[in-house]
Amino acid sequence: MMSLARHIPQGHQSVVEGRFKEGRKAYKGVELYNKTLAILGMGRIGGEFARRAMGFGMRVLAYDPYLAASKAKNMRVELCESVDEAVKQADFITLHMPKTPETTHLINAERIELMKPGVRIVNCARGGLIDEEALLAAIKDGKVAGAALDVFEDEPPSADYELLSREEMVFTPHLGASTEEAQENVGIQIAEAIRDRLLHGSVVNAINMPNLDEDTLKEIGPYLSLAEVIGKFASQIGPKQPDSFRVDYVGTVSDIDTTLVTRSALKGYLEDGLTSGSANYLNAPALAEDRGLRVTESRPVEACDYTDLLSVTIGNDEDSVTLSGTFFGNQPRLVRIQDHSIDVNPEGNLLIFENTDAPGVVGALGQILGKHGINIANMSLSRNQVSGKALSVLNVDSGIEEEVIEEILGVEGIQSARSVIL
Numbered sequence: 417m418m419s420l421a422r423h424i425p426q427g428h429q430s431v432v433e434g435r436f437k438e439g440r441k442a443y444k445g446v447e448l449y450n451k452t453l454a455i456l457g458m459g460r461i462g463g464e465f466a467r468r469a470m471g472f473g474m475r476v477l478a479y480d481p482y483l484a485a486s487k488a489k490n491m492r493v494e495l496c497e498s499v500d501e502a503v504k505q506a507d508f509i510t511l512h513m514p515k516t517p518e519t520t521h522l523i524n525a526e527r528i529e530l531m532k533p534g535v536r537i538v539n540c541a542r543g544g545l546i547d548e549e550a551l552l553a554a555i556k557d558g559k560v561a562g563a564a565l566d567v568f569e570d571e572p573p574s575a576d577y578e579l580l581s582r583e584e585m586v587f588t589p590h591l592g593a594s595t596e597e598a599q600e601n602v603g604i605q606i607a608e609a610i611r612d613r614l615l616h617g618s619v620v621n622a623i624n625m626p627n628l629d630e631d632t633l634k635e636i637g638p639y640l641s642l643a644e645v646i647g648k649f650a651s652q653i654g655p656k657q658p659d660s661f662r663v664d665y666v667g668t669v670s671d672i673d674t675t676l677v678t679r680s681a682l683k684g685y686l687e688d689g690l691t692s693g694s695a696n697y698l699n700a701p702a703l704a705e706d707r708g709l710r711v712t713e714s715r716p717v718e719a720c721d722y723t724d725l726l727s728v729t730i731g732n733d734e735d736s737v738t739l740s741g742t743f744f745g746n747q748p749r750l751v752r753i754q755d756h757s758i759d760v761n762p763e764g765n766l767l768i769f770e771n772t773d774a775p776g777v778v779g780a781l782g783q784i785l786g787k788h789g790i791n792i793a794n795m796s797l798s799r800n801q802v803s804g805k806a807l808s809v810l811n812v813d814s815g816i817e818e819e820v821i822e823e824i825l826g827v828e829g830i831q832s833a834r835s836v837i838l
Contacts (some may be wrong), residue, residue: 417453417469417508419586420536420564421445426583446507446561448472454506456499456522457513457541458483458491465510466493477502481701487673503527508536515542525550534561540592543567548579555584566592635672639726640680642748645762645838646728646741647684649750652836653768655735661685661704661711664727670715678713681728722751756798756807762838764793765812769824769833773799773806777829784827785812788820805831 419425422445430439453469455462458480466476470492478493479502488495496502499522503509509531513519523537523546537560539546548569554560564586565579571590579585593602616633643663663678679697686695686703695703704711727740740752741762750760753768760766767785771777778797785792791813799806816835824833 417510417536417538417564418448420538420562421448421508425586448474448508451475451507452477452505453508453510454479454496454502455493456480456502456509456511458488458493459512461541462510462512463491465512466491474508477505483675487675500527500530503535504530504532506535507532508538510538511541511545513541513545515544520544521547521550523547523551525553528554528559531559533559535559536561537563539564540566543569543571552579552582555579555582560584562586564588566590636674636677638743638746638748639669639672639674639677639724642726642741642743643677643681643728644684645748646726646739646750647681648687648838649684649762649836650728650730650737650739651685653739653753653834654730654737655732657732658730658736659708659710659732660730660736661709662714662729663712664714664716664725664729666716666718666720666725666727667723669724669726674713677726678711681726682711685728685730725751727752750809753798753807753809758796758798758807758809760796760809761794761811763811764838765815766836766838767810767812767816767824767833768808768836770805770807770831771827772829772831773804774829777827778808780827781824781830784820784823785810785816788817790814790816790820 423443427439427443430436430443448469449472452475453466454477455466455469456479458466458478462478462480466478469476476493477496478488478491479496479499483495485495503523509523511522513522519542521544523539525547528550537546537551546563546565551560551563555563562584563579566588567590568577570577573580580587593599661682663674663681665674665677669677676697679700682700682704683695683697686700686707701711722742725740725742727738729736729738731737738752738754739750741748741750743749748762750762751758769781782792792810793813794811795808796810797806797808815837821833821835824830
């Protein structure tokens with residue numbers, strides 16, 4: 417970026433070729449101070465770039481679909497909702513994304529048209545993020561003042577690669593990680609990643625989830641498993657065609673970066689309903705969007721009986737279900753189903769049923785389970801009033817077949833019953 421702003425390679429070459437005075441006149445640059453930088457991709461490298469750019473007094477915009485607003489605030493960057501929003505405002509643009517079908521030609525003719533005249537673009541990430549033909553056209557007509565490329569769509573670039581002839585360009589031969597320190601550190605990091613996974617459960621640089629260092633994992637790790645199991649529970653008792661998926665955070669959990677926690681709840685909700693493939697932390701939002709499921713987070717200010725409360729609500733205009741969970745010590749517990757307070761260990765095979773609060777109902781259900789060899793490990797019951805409506809959840813030692821559910825529904829006073837597998 418600095419070489420591009422001040423024409424460093426061109427200036428060097430003018431001195432070497434004996435064009436000192438000519439070069440001094442020709443290569444007037446621009447300052448980084450008070451310029452706006454858009455960083456597309458705020459992983460580890462994008463984050464470090466932001467920190468260094470601020471040292472030059474730059475205003476830093478960031479686009480990253482996996483960056484939470486709270487984390488962006490901590491990093492002192494302005495989070496943009498779209499690539500277009502970021503590039504429209506930028507004097508400099510730098511890319512730090514992987515190459516995927518979604519990011520290929522992320523910078524194309526249409527996006528260049530949105531940019532300020534005189535914008536400068538840097539790509540040290542992956543070749544193909546920029547449509548290089550569109551870049552060449554924008555360089556020729558002056559829309560783009562210059563670009564710096566360490567990576568190319570085709571490496572090495574061919575002899576007739578027209579951008580090579582443009583003085584506005586700065587090139588390096590894929591040198592991004594080519595330092596003695598980087599080569600040594602990458603070997604160390606691989607060894608440390610394997611060690612930390614085996615000894616501590618830390619996950620860094622996984623291909624199916626955003627990076628988690630040990631401190632972050634320690635902070636949010638328990639919430640990931642709680643959120644996933646609540647999402648999975650909701651998928652089995654909620655409406656079949658919901659259009660909204662909301663996760664509410666109350667208590668101390670509302671102070672942390674919950675982006676991955678929400679994704680974990682979404683992952684749990686989606687994976688049971690997939691006919692092919694699987695949901696993970698990265699593809700869950702896209703799968704939800706494909707289903708027309710609107711995903712939101714909220715942090716309601718309300719009185720709470722628990723230090724932390726995580727709630728998932730799924731629904732549509734006609735029906736919805738809300739499940740809430742927390743921790744008793746280190747143990748995850750389901751503590752609310754709709755308006756029923758309850759205490760459920762959310763694992764294994766469960767039976768959830770609603771019934772009129774009357775003598776003999778639970779006994780009759782127990783007889784049916786006993787007849788089919790299904791042992792009850794634990795039971796939690798909640799009722800809204802004496803002789804009103806009761807909701808119960810049973811932990812059982814084995815799965816419950818559909819014909820057993822049908823038999824349970826035949827018991828007088830039982831209004832609904834379903835099996836849940838976590």
